[in-house]
Amino acid sequence: MKEFWGSMASLMGVWAFGQSLLQTVIPPELRFTLSKYINRLFNWCSTYCYYDITEIDGVNTNELYNAAQLYLSTSATANGNSRLSLTRAVNSSSLTFGLSNNDRLIDFFRGVPVQWEHVVIQRQSQTLSWRHVPDEKRGFTLRIRKRDKALILNPYLDHITDKANEIKRKNQDRFLYTNSRGGGGSLDSRGHPWESVPFKHPSTFDTLAMDPKKKEEIMADLKDFAKGQSFYQKTGRAWKRGYLLYGPPGTGKSSMIAAMANYLGYDIYDLELTEVHTNSELRKLLMKTSSKSIIVIEDIDCSIDFTNRKSAKSSGNHSSSSSSGGLPLGGGGGGNDGGGNSITLSGLLNFTDGLWSCCGSERIFVFTTNHIEKLDPALLRSGRMDMHIFMSYCSFSALKILLKNYLGYEDGDLDEDVVKQLEKVIEEAEMTPADVSEVLIKNRRDSERAVAELTESLKGRAERNRAAKGVELEEEEEKRALEKLTDGNEGFDSTADHLPER
Structure with missing residues (x-):
């Protein structure tokens, strides 16, 4: 181990000496040109394309950054990342998950893998500035294979924008x-x-x-x-x-x-x-x-x-x-x-x-x-x-939903006799969901009393409806009988003009 660390120290010393020598011998303009061509060579040999999406584009906010942040909030939870950022927007009742600083995530679109990296760089302190500059420079780096670029890049960005708008609409208050x-x-x-x-x-x-x-x-x-x-x-x-x-x-x-x-x-x-x-x-x-x-x-x-x-x-x-x-x-x-x-x-x-x-x-x-x-x-x-x-009167299926909402009753919680009574009278009662809800709200602290009072209300309403329908039937029968009597006497005139002369 001593020999290993000694060799490493010697190599580091040689590297530092060579770097200082190059900086002394080679002028800065030439070093810049060499580094530019070296980067181009590496990019040409690489099989990936890289796209930087910064938070601020000049002086304006980059909408694509916000869209990517919202979109990746769903992918981050789905991929089970161990470290996530947690935010809640203004006028929103839900939480949003996102990538932490300098964290990476693999996403799939049309079966093609892409890599996202959340890059956060600390800015140097700026004492004199005509506008407020954030202390951190934030952005996303998107990595896509060169062979997949023409296939998915534009559709993928459109998909991110549509998905972000959907998430934003669901999260914010209407x-x-x-x-x-x-x-x-x-x-x-x-x-x-x-x-x-x-x-x-x-x-x-x-x-x-x-x-x-x-x-x-x-x-x-x-x-x-x-x-x-x-x-x-x-x-x-x-x-x-x-x-x-x-x-x-x-x-x-x-x-x-x-x-x-x-x-x-x-x-x-x-x-x-x-x-x-x-x-x-x-x-x-x-x-x-x-x-x-x-x-x-x-x-x-x-x-x-x-x-x-x-x-x-x-x-x-x-x-x-x-x-x-x-x-x-x-x-x-x-x-x-x-x-x-x-x-x-x-x-x-x-x-x-x-x-x-x-x-x-x-x-x-x-x-x-x-x-x-x-x-x-x-x-x-x-x-x-x-x-x-x-929008009809309260049916038995609708009644079960109201019992669940107000009293917490699930299927099978009520006695079969009570269920049969409710199912029998609910259609004849013709009570609206608002009327049924009022009965349940008044007795929501006592479930059994609420069901009993609702059953009595439904029975009373059903009896009144049957009586009213009976009266209507009688009136309709009398009307039909009168029409038949009128039709039978049609053409008969009882005036004196039709009586024979003496």
């Missing part, structure tokens, strides 16, 4: 927007026609009280829409979709909208039509909405007085504007007189299906109503409202 008071032309303090608040609604498809098969169908449709950019481009269709939620009050239409937003990670624009005065204001509002959003008009049959085309024709108005859907939807029907509303049916149709509806991409239109029969058929056709979803 917002609920509403149009500013005073109409679509009004602007808030920042010059926008929409006012926003963080959207914190906890509703998801797991907690939504609805038939599981129907929920799976809706979720599959939403997933196909979100991943269908190439399909919509290939078929020449605008990347949008319309949903109509209809049914009695309290059946979960608003919760469905919140579940859709949480499932897709979209923002919600709650459009209040009563605050919009003209079609041009409606178009301006639409142009200021962002992609990946849900545009909602709740209770569309109540927000504006729908004097549709059929009612106009029945009142004797056969004008050309009536046949083209140009009737004002406001209650006054006379434009803006007296602060009225002059939005037309054609303007609303163009909002959902016309050229102006294509000024953005990946947007969903949702209309809700309690009375679908009041809506003009032009609003209901495919292309405007592509999927009609009936």
Whole structure:
């Protein structure tokens, strides 16, 4: 060992002497030229390409660095790295994992391995500077085989950007927007026609009280829409979709909208039509909405007085504007007189299906109503409202979800007799999920009492419904009997003109 370390010391001394001799004999310009050509020789002989992605490009932030950092957060946890950095962004409720300083990671894209290295270099202290310079120079170094460069480089970077945007959308808080008071032309303090608040609604498809098969169908449709950019481009269709939620009050239409937003990670624009005065204001509002959003008009049959085309024709108005859907939807029907509303049916149709509806991409239109029969058929056709979803009264499958949400009951926790009673009366009771939830909330601290009170409420509602239906049947039978009696006496006139003369 002594001889080994002695030899190593001699070699180090020779190396130091040779290096100092070269620096003395060879001028700096020649040394720089030699090192440049040596590096080129090594790069030419190497089988890899190296790409540096710095955090700051000049004075601007490099978006590709942020995208790579978010993308590698998922790969780092999947590869089981023993040392990771842990961060939480502003307006985010989830944690993000990332590579530690000067750590490496192997990723695979289309079966091709690539290597990432997080390079962190300490800067020398700068006492005089006109702008703040970070103490550390951060960046990623991407290593790819030269033979794979043309095959995967551009698709891989596009994949990283798309994946990072998806992660960012899921991690950050969503917002609920509403149009500013005073109409679509009004602007808030920042010059926008929409006012926003963080959207914190906890509703998801797991907690939504609805038939599981129907929920799976809706979720599959939403997933196909979100991943269908190439399909919509290939078929020449605008990347949008319309949903109509209809049914009695309290059946979960608003919760469905919140579940859709949480499932897709979209923002919600709650459009209040009563605050919009003209079609041009409606178009301006639409142009200021962002992609990946849900545009909602709740209770569309109540927000504006729908004097549709059929009612106009029945009142004797056969004008050309009536046949083209140009009737004002406001209650006054006379434009803006007296602060009225002059939005037309054609303007609303163009909002959902016309050229102006294509000024953005990946947007969903949702209309809700309690009375679908009041809506003009032009609003209901495919292309405007592509999927009609009936929000029905609470079924037994929906009841099981509510029992799990509020009382923690799983399948098999309830007695078979109780299950049979609930299954027997739930359909006849015609109680909404909101009514059932209210009963469970009041007694959530006593599960047995909650189930017992719910059973009694369902039985009482079912009996009242049966009695009401019996009265309706009797009235209908009396009406039919009267119609038969009237039909039998048809043509008989009891006036004195038909009596024979004496």
